[in-house]
Amino acid sequence: MMNCAECRDNLVACAEGLLDREALLECQTHLEACAGCRAEYQAIASLQQRLVARGHAAAEVSMVAPVMQRVLQKRKEPEKETLMSTILKHRWGFGLGAAASAAAIILSTILLTSPNAQAKAVEVMTKGAQAVAKLTSIHLRGQLRTYPQDNFSSINADSPFCTIELWKQFEPEFKWRIEKPQRVAVMDGVSTVMLIKTDDTGVKFPHPSSSAFDTDWLQRIANISNTLSNELNNAQAKGWKLTTTEETAADGKLKDIVTIMARSGVPDNDYGRNNFIGTADTRRVYHFDAQSGLLEAVQIYLVRPAGEVKVFELNEIDYNPSIDPTTWKLELPADVSWAQLEPPKLPDNAKYASMTAEQAARAFFEACSREDWDEVGKFMSPVTADLKKYLGGLEIISLGDSFTSQAYVGRYVPYEIRLKNGDVKKHNLAIRNDNPAGRWQVDGGI
Amino acid sequence: MDLTDKEYVEHCRDGHPEDFGLLVERYQKPLFAYLTSRVGDSGQAEEAAQESFVRAFLSLKKLRKPESFYSWLLGIAGRVAKEQFRAAVQRQRDREAAETMMSDASDPRETYPLEEAIAALPESHRQVILLRYYERLSCQEVATRLGVPLGTVTKTLSRAYALLRQELAAREGAVPTVNQTQS
Numbered sequence: 001m002m003n004c005a006e007c008r009d010n011l012v013a014c015a016e017g018l019l020d021r022e023a024l025l026e027c028q029t030h031l032e033a034c035a036g037c038r039a040e041y042q043a044i045a046s047l048q049q050r051l052v053a054r055g056h057a058a059a060e061v062s063m064v065a066p067v068m069q070r071v072l073q074k075r076k077e078p079e080k081e082t083l084m085s086t087i088l089k090h091r092w093g094f095g096l097g098a099a100a101s102a103a104a105i106i107l108s109t110i111l112l113t114s115p116n117a118q119a120k121a122v123e124v125m126t127k128g129a130q131a132v133a134k135l136t137s138i139h140l141r142g143q144l145r146t147y148p149q150d151n152f153s154s155i156n157a158d159s160p161f162c163t164i165e166l167w168k169q170f171e172p173e174f175k176w177r178i179e180k181p182q183r184v185a186v187m188d189g190v191s192t193v194m195l196i197k198t199d200d201t202g203v204k205f206p207h208p209s210s211s212a213f214d215t216d217w218l219q220r221i222a223n224i225s226n227t228l229s230n231e232l233n234n235a236q237a238k239g240w241k242l243t244t245t246e247e248t249a250a251d252g253k254l255k256d257i258v259t260i261m262a263r264s265g266v267p268d269n270d271y272g273r274n275n276f277i278g279t280a281d282t283r284r285v286y287h288f289d290a291q292s293g294l295l296e297a298v299q300i301y302l303v304r305p306a307g308e309v310k311v312f313e314l315n316e317i318d319y320n321p322s323i324d325p326t327t328w329k330l331e332l333p334a335d336v337s338w339a340q341l342e343p344p345k346l347p348d349n350a351k352y353a354s355m356t357a358e359q360a361a362r363a364f365f366e367a368c369s370r371e372d373w374d375e376v377g378k379f380m381s382p383v384t385a386d387l388k389k390y391l392g393g394l395e396i397i398s399l400g401d402s403f404t405s406q407a408y409v410g411r412y413v414p415y416e417i418r419l420k421n422g423d424v425k426k427h428n429l430a431i432r433n434d435n436p437a438g439r440w441q442v443d444g445g446i
Numbered sequence: 447m448d449l450t451d452k453e454y455v456e457h458c459r460d461g462h463p464e465d466f467g468l469l470v471e472r473y474q475k476p477l478f479a480y481l482t483s484r485v486g487d488s489g490q491a492e493e494a495a496q497e498s499f500v501r502a503f504l505s506l507k508k509l510r511k512p513e514s515f516y517s518w519l520l521g522i523a524g525r526v527a528k529e530q531f532r533a534a535v536q537r538q539r540d541r542e543a544a545e546t547m548m549s550d551a552s553d554p555r556e557t558y559p560l561e562e563a564i565a566a567l568p569e570s571h572r573q574v575i576l577l578r579y580y581e582r583l584s585c586q587e588v589a590t591r592l593g594v595p596l597g598t599v600t601k602t603l604s605r606a607y608a609l610l611r612q613e614l615a616a617r618e619g620a621v622p623t624v625n626q627t628q629s
Contacts, residue, residue, distance in 0.1 A: 012604040016585050018596070044607055047614075054560055055579040057482055058475035063492065067474075067499045068467045074504060209487045216488070265582060406582050 002026040007037045015044050053409040053434040060216055060278060065232065124244055124256040124288055125232055131293035132319065136171040138222050139321045142298075142314035149182035149198040151214045153276045157302050157309040166215075167327050168222045174208070175328050176222075178215045185213045188328040195332060199386040202336040217277045221298065221314065231260055231284070246290070254290035259283060261303070265406075271428065272407025274302060279407040283308065294319065337382035345437045352378060353438035357402040360440035361413035361429050365396050379431075380442040391446070393420040402431075409434050410443060450569060455512035458503070466503050473516055474499075475580035477523055480561035484527045494530050498523040516572070517565040563613035571606040574599060 002010070007030040013019050014027045031038045143161035146154050152164070168176045177186045185194040192205040194213045205212060235242050241261040249255055262282045266273045274280040280302050287297040300312040346352065355363065360379060367375035368391040376391075377383045400414035410432025417425050430444035449457075449468075457465040477498065481491035502519050509518055564575055577588045578599075585603070589596045 012600045012607065016600065016603075018585060018600065043611060047607055047611060050560060051575070051579040054479040055475065055582055057488075058479040058580060059582065061475050061478040061492065061495075063474050063478075063496055063499070064467050064470045067470050067496050068464070070496065070500045071463065071466060071503045074500065207487065209489060212488075267584065 002030040004030075004034060004037055007031065007034070008040060011037070011041050011044055015041065015048060049409070049434065052404070052406075056409045060220070124258050124293075125286070127293035128286070128288050128295050132295070136320050137167075137169045137323055139168075139316070139318040139323065140166045140218070140222055140314055141316035142312060144180070145309070145311045146180070148180060149196060151276075152178060152180065152183065152185070153214045153217050153278065155275065155277060155280065155302065155311045157274070157304070157311060161313075164218065166218050166222055167323050168219070169323055176219070177327050177330075178213075178218060184330065185215060186328060186330040187212070188330075193330055193332075195330060195336065199384045200333045200336050201339060201382055201384060202332060203339045203341070205341070231262075231286075235260060255296070256288040256290045258286045258288070260286075267406070270405050270407065271403065271412060272405035274304065276407060277312070280311075282311075337384050340381040342435050343378075343381065343437045343439050343441055346378065346439070349437055349439065352440070353433070355440060357411040357413050357431050357433075357440060358399060360431060360433075361402075361415060362396070362399055364429075364431075364442055365391075365394060365399075365415065365417060368392060369394050369396065379440060387446075390419070391417075394418065397424065408432075410440075412445065450513070451515040452512040455506060455509060455515055458506055463503070466499075466506075469515065470499050472576065473519060476516075476561045476564060476576060477519060479580070480520060481523055481527055483560075484524070485530060490530060494523065494526045498526045501526065513569065517562075520562060520565055560610075560614070563610050563617065566613050567606055567609055571602055571609065574602045575606050575610075578603065 007027055010019060010023060010027050014024065019027060031041055142164055144155065144164045145159045146156055146162050146164075147159055148162050150156075162180050164178070164180045166176065166178045173189045175187055175189050178184070182197045183194065184197070185192070187193075187208055189208055191207060192209045192212045194203045195201070203213065232242075240263060243259045245257045245259075247255045247257060260283070262284055264273070264279050264281055266279045270279070272279050277300065281304075283301040283303055285299040285301070286295060288294065289296055295317060297317070298312070298314040299310055301308045302311045352360070364376065364379040367373075367379070371388070371392045373383050373388060376387075380387075395418040397416040397418055398414075399416075402411040402413045404411055408430060410430060412428040412430055414428050415426070419425060428445050429442060431440045432443050433440045435441065451469065451472075454465050454469050458469075474495065477495045478488075478491055481494045481498075482488055485491050485494060498519060501522050502515075505522075509515065511518075564572055567575065573592070574588060577583050577591060578585065583591065585599045586596055589599045592599070
């Protein structure tokens with residue numbers, strides 16, 4: 001039997017899933033019997049959740065290249081003659097501006113440590129970034145393998161393709177709209193609103209935003225100059241492989257094609273792996289017109305042991321289009337159900353805040369079972385008519401131990417339920433408590 | 447092996463400004479997370495983070511304790527966030543909208559001092575926390591990256607958690623749960 005000192009020595013390894021089966025059982029047995037160690041374990045787990053949430057919020061950040069461009073621009077040192085600047089000057093014969101020369105200095109560090117093929121990729125992508133330096137608006141139209149109503153970044157290799165479209169205006173006022181068949185989000189310069197059409201659920205932020213509702217990956221592609229420099233930076237920092245090929249199209253025009261093998265770093269056994277663009281190992285293929293340097297198409301392939309699957313294809317890119325002002329107006333149904341942005345603290349908040357994920361999942365399903373929708377509303381917002389119809393009167397068959405994923409800030413609780421119509425549903429409930437009230441909120445997996 | 451903050455700062459001062467990119471690489475994610483919690487919008491946070499790094503670079507010669515680079519950077523970021531907020535309020539067209547923004551952005555420091563608490567950790571502990579949570583490496587990957595045994599990583603994490611909880615308890619007014627009664 002493990003004593004307190006031994007248990008505490010093992011708490012971090014236990015929380016990290018590093019103990020072997022025997023040590024884990026001993027630790028769990030001690031935790032069940034010892035309130036002090038249990039409180040210590042819960043405090044560690046709570047801190048870990050906070051840290052995971054913070055890391056998750058910053059997962060896609062990559063600003064080394066833009067910062068270094070600005071830094072070097074500010075220093076106003078005489079331009080250094082680098083291999084990259086030489087290539088740029090000689091091949092296209094245009095004078096390098098301050099920003100371009102700064103980029104060349106940064107990118108030269110890649111050249112120094114990379115084979116020639118990577119240098120060529122750097123050259124093509126740098127030219128692509130320069131070609132869109134004065135972008136005022138953009139329209140992207142592509143195809144994503146995803147469920148029509150699912151998150152904007154969600155991918156499913158077994159789904160048919162759905163159309164996904166982005167309109168973005170940089171000047172005179174920053175606005176954007178993203179749409180897939182059952183989900184649309186609009187930032188009209190004043191507020192940011194999303195409508196899920198399947199059940200007329202709305203979410204509204206009362207302020208403008210540059211990105212929201214899981215649209216970041218596509219927003220970043222639309223911001224082409226940054227995307228290309230970020231890809232190069234990632235390739236350098238994370239050792240992603242870059243290759244280039246040249247092709248002649250049917251019309252005789254020369255095309256440069258840059259391929260990047262991007263690794264997500266999410267473990268193979270992680271539940272969230274391959275569910276989102278950012279959690280999958282992907283092969284990203286960028287097609288440029290060699291003459292203008294403009295990006296013309298993008299394909300993203302999911303790389304799995306079973307083989308590659310194309311999950312995204314961007315085949316229409318309109319540069320500086322005139323965008324109809326009605327694009328920024330979102331027609332909302334009269335009976336839209338607005339989601340709470342953050343759950344309020346309840347008079348008996350402590351009762352809910354002290355629950356484990358498993359306890360919260362059980363309380364949620366039990367409330368659905370007895371059709372106590374006020375109670376359900378303490379775990380989910382909004383409680384729509386469709387949700388009531390679907391989950392009302394359910395029967396819980398089983399609930400499992402919760403688990404985490406690098407792709408998600410909360411926890412997943414495995415469940416099996418029998419719906420009122422007799423169908424059995426087995427899935428994982430996504431549930432999170434990273435809100436000021438500290439209450440578990442159902443976030444997906446229904 | 448990665449160098450310390452102090453070594454990178456000294457390299458930058460000694461005519462190797464490109465080494466500043468390695469400091470950006472090290473702290474871009476915690477700085478972004480910190481600023482997101484302060485300004486509430488990822489686009490503004492990224493803009494503020496870039497501005498903070500640029501200002502830090504330009505003021506690097508004024509940094510008296512190079513080993514405190516990250517704490518110093520957070521201080522700069524706090525000032526940038528305040529400036530950005532004031533500019534945003536000025537841009538609001540009507541008073542009501544400005545008041546909404548004021549209430550939305552009221553003193554988020556009280557709720558989100560996590561990155562400040564991380565800044566107060568000894569550098570070796572901070573490095574493990576940053577790799578584990580902001581770079582999202584597993585414990586084994588952290589051990590490989592730092593060239594230390596796995597047990598060293600879990601011990602460092604354990605100590606870092608205890609220090610973070612003490613720091614957070616002091617800032618948030620909670621009672622730390624270390625050294626509970628043993629059974």
